[in-house]
Amino acid sequence: MTAPAFDLxxxxxxxxxxxxxxVHEADIAVSGxxxxxxxxxxxxxxxKQVYDGAGRLAFPGVVDAHMHAGIYxxxxxxxxxxxxxxxxxxxxxxxxxFRTGQYYxxxxxxxxxxxxxVLKLSQKRFHVDYGYHLAPMNGEHIDEIPELIxxxxxxxxxxxxxxxxxxxxGASDAQREFLMIGADERYxxxxxxxxxxxxxxxxxxFPERAAxxxxxxxxxxxxxxxxxxxxxxxxxxxxxxxxxSASRPPHSEGLAVFIASYLAHETALPNINLLHLSSRxxxxxxxxxxxxxxxxxxxxxxxxxxxxxxxxxxxxxxxKVNPPIRPRADVEYLWQALLAGEVDWVVSDHxxxxxxxxxxxxxxxxxxxxxxxxxxxEYLLPALVSEGMKxxxxxxxxxxxxxxxxxxxFGLNQKGDLAEGFDADIALVDPAKTWTIAAKDSxxxxxxxxxxxxxxxxRVDATFLRGMLVHEGGRIIGKPRGQYLHRPTA
Numbered sequence: 001m002t003a004p005a006f007d008l009x010x011x012x013x014x015x016x017x018x019x020x021x022x023v024h025e026a027d028i029a030v031s032g033x034x035x036x037x038x039x040x041x042x043x044x045x046x047x048k049q050v051y052d053g054a055g056r057l058a059f060p061g062v063v064d065a066h067m068h069a070g071i072y073x074x075x076x077x078x079x080x081x082x083x084x085x086x087x088x089x090x091x092x093x094x095x096x097x098f099r100t101g102q103y104y105x106x107x108x109x110x111x112x113x114x115x116x117x118v119l120k121l122s123q124k125r126f127h128v129d130y131g132y133h134l135a136p137m138n139g140e141h142i143d144e145i146p147e148l149i150x151x152x153x154x155x156x157x158x159x160x161x162x163x164x165x166x167x168x169x170g171a172s173d174a175q176r177e178f179l180m181i182g183a184d185e186r187y188x189x190x191x192x193x194x195x196x197x198x199x200x201x202x203x204x205x206f207p208e209r210a211a212x213x214x215x216x217x218x219x220x221x222x223x224x225x226x227x228x229x230x231x232x233x234x235x236x237x238x239x240x241x242x243x244x245s246a247s248r249p250p251h252s253e254g255l256a257v258f259i260a261s262y263l264a265h266e267t268a269l270p271n272i273n274l275l276h277l278s279s280r281x282x283x284x285x286x287x288x289x290x291x292x293x294x295x296x297x298x299x300x301x302x303x304x305x306x307x308x309x310x311x312x313x314x315x316x317x318x319x320k321v322n323p324p325i326r327p328r329a330d331v332e333y334l335w336q337a338l339l340a341g342e343v344d345w346v347v348s349d350h351x352x353x354x355x356x357x358x359x360x361x362x363x364x365x366x367x368x369x370x371x372x373x374x375x376x377x378e379y380l381l382p383a384l385v386s387e388g389m390k391x392x393x394x395x396x397x398x399x400x401x402x403x404x405x406x407x408x409x410f411g412l413n414q415k416g417d418l419a420e421g422f423d424a425d426i427a428l429v430d431p432a433k434t435w436t437i438a439a440k441d442s443x444x445x446x447x448x449x450x451x452x453x454x455x456x457x458x459r460v461d462a463t464f465l466r467g468m469l470v471h472e473g474g475r476i477i478g479k480p481r482g483q484y485l486h487r488p489t490a
Contacts, residue, residue: 006031006047008467010426013053015418016395018060018404023395028058030424033466038418051469053428056461057385059399060418061092061128061425064377065406066275066301066347069096069130071103072357072371073445075118079125082352082375083482084443087127087471089378090427090460093407093415093485094128097158097216099135101180108137108180111144115152119484126482127470129425131410133158133216138181138191142198149202153486155213155411156273157199159192161256162220162322189259192217196267203271212411212488214271214299215264219256219282220248220323228252233368241311244367245324253282253323261289264296273299273409276349278306278323280333287342299344299409302334304380307346308387308451315450317359317370321349338401339393345406346384350377352446375446383451385431385458395431411488424467433459443476 008030014023015038029037029047044050064086069078086094098118100108107114111134122130135158136142148154163179179187196215203210225248232238232247257274264272277283277300290298305321310328313319337343351373363369381402388398407416414423434457439449463471470477 004046004048005029006036007049008424009042009044009047009050010053010058011044011050012055013058013428014055016057016059016399017418018396018399018416021394021396023057028418028424028426030467033424035418035420035422035424037420057395057429057431058418059090059381059427059429060403060416061427061463061465062090062381062402063093063095063406063410063412063415064091064348064350064380065095065345065410066303066349067094067096067377068349068351068373069094070098070105070121071351071373072353075105075121076125077445078352079122080127080480081443081445082350082377083125083127083130083480084476085375085378086350087463087465087476088443088460088474090381090429090463091377092128092425092427092463092465093412094126094130094377095133095156095410096130097133097135099158100137100141102178110140111148115148119152122484125480127476127480128465128482129485130482131485131487135160136195136198137179137187138185139194142194145198145202146205149206149209149213155209155487156216157195158216158218159195160218161192161260162218162222162225163187189263192260193263193267196263196269200267200269209411209488212409214273214409215269216273216275217256217260218275218322219253219260221252221256221259224249224252224255240316240367241313241319241325244320245311245326248322248324250279250281250326250330253277253279254285257282257285257289261293261296261298265293270295270297272296273301275301276303276306276323276347277301277334279326279330282323283334283337283342300342302338302343302346303349304346304383305349305374305376305450307331307334307338308383308454313450315452317365317367318374318448319450320367320370320372321374322372335391339391343401344409346380346401347406348375348377348380349373350375352444354445355447374450375444376449376451378442378444379437379451381427381429382456382458382460383454385429386456389431389457412485413489424464426464427460428462429458430461431458433457435459441474
């Protein structure tokens with residue numbers, strides 16, 4: 001008797017690929033963790049295991065390219081619970097921004113000593129495949145960029161432009177203590193320029209990987225934010241999310257985009273990612289810079305939080321994030337740009353911040369004392385499908401901005417599509433299942449969500465990681481099986 005050709009056969013699904021404009025009915029055969037065949041009517045006798053897709057949409061597993069594991073809770077804990085939340089939402093690849101300094105591991109020093117600790121804490125804890133973007137915080141880190149690429153497969157780096165005179169949550173007079181950098185170091189525009197030169201030098205050193213080595217920027221200007229925060233905090237006519245948005249005004253984002261873009265031009269660094277653009281002014285600035293510097297390959301990112309929430313959200317300070325949640329007019333402009341193909345990918349910017357950390361009881365209602373950031377990776381795909389369907393967004397475009405585009409940019413060459421030879425990362429979505437978001441249903445340890453009470457019309461029913469069922473019907477299945485993504489992958 002001949003052994004079955006396939007390990008798994010996913011029957012009766014509607015395959016959503018990131019290319020083209022159609023969704024086709026087919027079966028997906030998996031062998032050795034890879035997609036072996038996509039075609040209708042594959043014989044069930046050829047497979048060891050058969051899973052009935054029941055006509056649901058099969059999306060490529062989501063590449064959530066902007067997450068933060070271990071920022072407010074120990075990495076070893078976050079890796080488990082927050083990757084479970086990711087799997088619940090169809091995410092199969094989690095790329096996490098990480099740095100030295102306060103929060104994260106609360107350590108400074110060279111990445112040669114720091115990053116191996118990160119990798120050790122991560123091992124056998126993630127329920128999805130995972131990788132890291134790293135931020136060069138001082139000159140020593142810039143010198144380490146080639147080794148981080150060659151030894152550890154870190155192909156993407158980050159600049160937090162707003163740290164100039166700002167901490168994570170507000171104005172800071174103790175920059176060096178917060179960033180844990182030396183007395184002779186400054187985290188300013190000159191440092192940003194030298195980071196760009198360092199990344200470009202590494203691209204030239206590794207030409208075969210250069211296309212997938214990039215730099216990401218959090219674009220806000222510290223000086224404008226600091227001045228406006230002082231002004232707005234004294235203005236009692238503004239409260240809550242409206243006050244926080246006004247304290248970090250959209251033109252602060254736009255100006256930072258201009259500065260970052262000119263520095264990229266000056267340093268001849270072509271691969272620039274503009275993160276979590278939150279406003280009309282920021283996105284327009286990004287589009288303007290793409291026209292001004294056509295030789296730079298700008299990629300534009302938007303988060304699901306900025307697409308689903310506005311300053312009237314009843315979540316109040318629970319929805320505090322950097323850059324801020326904006327007025328409805330900005331939200332609608334982001335959707336307009338997304339539908340027009342002017343946004344390259346949508347992410348969660350997931351940063352689990354437990355209630356007691358987010359807003360201590362004696363500060364309830366105080367937007368200035370709340371921590372910044374919140375989770376939401378589990379709602380990324382279902383919310384985008386739900387709201388996207390209302391606005392006429394094609395399923396194929398959703399697959400592009402949640403899977404293919406970030407996978408290609410960040411060197412995940414086995415991810416992002418449902419085609420032969422790709423990892424069998426699959427999210428089964430029911431596009432006609434109405435449900436209401438409730439934090440209690442998520443494995444995240446956050447305990448609340450600013451998305452609480454939002455009604456969605458699509459749900460992820462099952463998630464497969466390299467052909468293994470890791471989530472079904474809201475339950476996490478099996479032990480952590482995530483693998484470290486040494487990028488660029490083969």
